[in-house]
Amino acid sequence: xxxxxxxxxxxxxxxxxxxxxxxxxxxxxxxxxxxxxxxxxxxxxxxxxxxxxxxxxxxxxxxxxxxxxxxxxxxxxxxxxxxxxxxxxxxxxxxxxxxxxxxxxxxxxxxxxxxxxxxxxxxxxxxxxxxxxxxxxxxxxxxxxxxxxxxxxxxxxxxxxxxxxxxxxxxxxxxxxxxxxxxxxxxxxxxxxxxxxxxxxxxx
Numbered sequence: 001x002x003x004x005x006x007x008x009x010x011x012x013x014x015x016x017x018x019x020x021x022x023x024x025x026x027x028x029x030x031x032x033x034x035x036x037x038x039x040x041x042x043x044x045x046x047x048x049x050x051x052x053x054x055x056x057x058x059x060x061x062x063x064x065x066x067x068x069x070x071x072x073x074x075x076x077x078x079x080x081x082x083x084x085x086x087x088x089x090x091x092x093x094x095x096x097x098x099x100x101x102x103x104x105x106x107x108x109x110x111x112x113x114x115x116x117x118x119x120x121x122x123x124x125x126x127x128x129x130x131x132x133x134x135x136x137x138x139x140x141x142x143x144x145x146x147x148x149x150x151x152x153x154x155x156x157x158x159x160x161x162x163x164x165x166x167x168x169x170x171x172x173x174x175x176x177x178x179x180x181x182x183x184x185x186x187x188x189x190x191x192x193x194x195x196x197x198x199x200x201x202x203x204x
Contacts, residue, residue, distance in 0.1 A: 044197040050190035052131040054180040059165035064126035089119040105169030114164035135201045153195040157188045
């Protein structure tokens with residue numbers, strides 16, 4: 001009788017041991033979960049920093065003015081010839097943006113160009129804003145033309161006018177225009193990663 005009890009008890013103990021060991025192996029310490037969350041937060045903020053370093057550069061902000069007057073040059077001075085937003089963000093009827101700005105740079109005159117050259121919509125005025133304010137504006141469908149996060153990401157990484165910033169050509173004096181501070185491939189990777197991580201805007 002005693003041997004029969006032992007034969008019954010041993011498998012029970014063995015199963016309990018296996019279950020306990022399996023549960024222990026699959027459990028994740030609280031510290032590991034917190035560490036993973038911190039790493040994600042750090043990665044997201046790093047990607048945000050890279051993205052905003054580009055979006056706050058003059059190559060972008062010159063076309064996102066706060067006073068409806070496009071800016072130009074490395075010193076972001078008001079556009080020559082009294083140009084202003086006008087109708088459809090394209091200037092005045094007699095002198096629209098496309099009167100001078102064609103679909104590519106003109107290295108003879110120094111006039112920059114890219115497809116769909118125009119001012120950003122008035123709702124997307126970035127000049128003078130903080131990086132957090134710019135990001136909030138960029139993600140707000142009421143100000144970004146009704147775009148979803150995915151559509152904003154595509155605009156920032158695929159639109160030819162945005163990517164022109166890395167191929168800005170030369171000015172009228174023959175000097176190359178300044179490039180954004182982050183290489184284009186690194187910028188695109190950072191933007192996509194930031195959106196994939198939830199598009200979290202860090203505190204200032």
